[in-house]
Amino acid sequence: MARGVDVAKELGMVAKLQSIDSKLLELEEEKGDLPKIVVRLTDEMETKQSELENHRTRVSDIGKERRDLDNQIQMTQVKLKKYQEQLYSVTTNREYDAITSEIESAQAQIKDFEESQLKLLDEEEVLSGQINDLEEAINAINRELSERRAELEEKEEETRSEETELNHAREKLAVRIKKPLMAHYERIRIAKEGTGAAHLYASACGSCYAVVPPQRQAEIRRMEDIILCESCGVILLPEQEYMNLS
16 A cells, blocks of 8 residues: 555455445345346347247248239239130141140249248248247246246335445445555455455455464554455455454
């Protein structure tokens, strides 16, 4: 720390901050897995709704494709009838072969169009079944999501006042701690899921329980410098009875 900094005061504020963060973490843990469940169900709902929309769009496209094929079949049937009528007026083998070739071509086209229609019908049937399954799944997810959100809202309502008070106290305290110390605390706290500082406990780090040598313990208790745990990196604090956190 820089010269002139009251290290004991800084460590006292860090200890208070850790106490607040620990309480906030406890309140969050009281909600259990509900926040994660709500997020998971919301994501699952959005995924299935997107899939449902894609299926519905495809069914609509299939309808257009089938109508186009109907038109092509009708036009080709008109041409086929015309060619078939022309057979009665041909006078040469060459004309007969040419018209016969046109008739066979038209019949082949109609067959291809009809096969395409059958494939589209099969696809539409499969999609209709999938749409029904998705709609049922979405309804089920929506019911569960509503229940879980209600449970979470109830839990949050129980702790909202205390959380607001703790967060307000945390904000006021955080701005008073020296920036380098606060930055280290936050970095470790995030990495260790809530713990940025720890009191000595039974001659060990209260976070990772790595043993702290006696000489190092004495330095920590003097609170003349910032000392980090060599194992996990948290800011080490004297045992709680050594500190006045009032």
